[in-house]
Amino acid sequence: MTSTAGSDELRIRVRLFAMQRELVGAREVTLELSRGARIEDAWLALVERYPALAPGRAALRFARNGDYAAPAEALSDGDDVACIPPVSGGDASDDGSPDPDRRRILELREARFDASILAQLADRLSTEEDGAVVGFLGRTRVTAGTPALGQEVEAARHAGERVLALEYEAHEPMALRMLERIADEIETRYGVERLAIVHRTGEVPLGEVSVAIVAASPHRGAAFAAAAYAMDETKARVPIWKAERFADGRVWIGEPAREGPRAVEGEQ
Numbered sequence: 001m002t003s004t005a006g007s008d009e010l011r012i013r014v015r016l017f018a019m020q021r022e023l024v025g026a027r028e029v030t031l032e033l034s035r036g037a038r039i040e041d042a043w044l045a046l047v048e049r050y051p052a053l054a055p056g057r058a059a060l061r062f063a064r065n066g067d068y069a070a071p072a073e074a075l076s077d078g079d080d081v082a083c084i085p086p087v088s089g090g091d092a093s094d095d096g097s098p099d100p101d102r103r104r105i106l107e108l109r110e111a112r113f114d115a116s117i118l119a120q121l122a123d124r125l126s127t128e129e130d131g132a133v134v135g136f137l138g139r140t141r142v143t144a145g146t147p148a149l150g151q152e153v154e155a156a157r158h159a160g161e162r163v164l165a166l167e168y169e170a171h172e173p174m175a176l177r178m179l180e181r182i183a184d185e186i187e188t189r190y191g192v193e194r195l196a197i198v199h200r201t202g203e204v205p206l207g208e209v210s211v212a213i214v215a216a217s218p219h220r221g222a223a224f225a226a227a228a229y230a231m232d233e234t235k236a237r238v239p240i241w242k243a244e245r246f247a248d249g250r251v252w253i254g255e256p257a258r259e260g261p262r263a264v265e266g267e268q
Helices: 018-024 039-049 051-059 117-125 152-157 172-190 220-237
Strands: 009-015 028-034 061-064 067-069 080-084 104-109 132-139 165-170 194-200 202-205 209-217 240-246 249-253
Touching (some): 018 051, 028 039, 039 051, 039 061, 039 080, 104 117, 117 194, 132 220, 152 249, 172 194, 172 220, 209 220
Parallel strands (some): 009 080, 104 194
Antiparallel strands (some): 061 067, 132 209, 165 240, 194 209, 240 249
């Protein structure tokens, strides 16, 4: 795409999600900055235009062109910068038929699925070599979680209320890329090649399934470790945001995104 910015300027697109999107009232903002500007300069320009964003800076992470990036990283004309608020913590076009050669199923789905998905994923992933198949389901619970930075007042307003549903929002291209990286890490660390991570988007009512993990391996220890790592890293790193919906409002919850994999005991 050809830029119309002047020779001493660069034009970037800033993507906004979850609470940042709500505060601004838009999913993206175009900024014109001086050549040599950094990601932090883009953030400051954004806050100058939308001061209500400022309190969320401490919990914010950034991505540049689909990868996590440091605030001091220099920008180029045409860059795509994503503001990543606290996270929650594929392509869904496959027809679900068995495919013994398929090693990974990494998907975001808006359509509902239930506990039977574990058997479906296991049938699609596992082979005659696999002595262990470990599955995990995450479900919507009635009790509230930890509010994201800036959501404390709204959370206090709903203290003691029942959670009616969760609402999930994702930066889908980056989320799928991060799931692929997590699967790569699992293969390197645990030797587990056959893995499924399927996560809902949109509204998930109370008691319904929001995420399913399946790991298939010849040995149970590796399968358990792979499933746990997949869930922990998905919650900590993948740009998927979660809001708890109450009868008369909602609260975004989660922690600042971790930009890289957690250390594993014994690794350097």
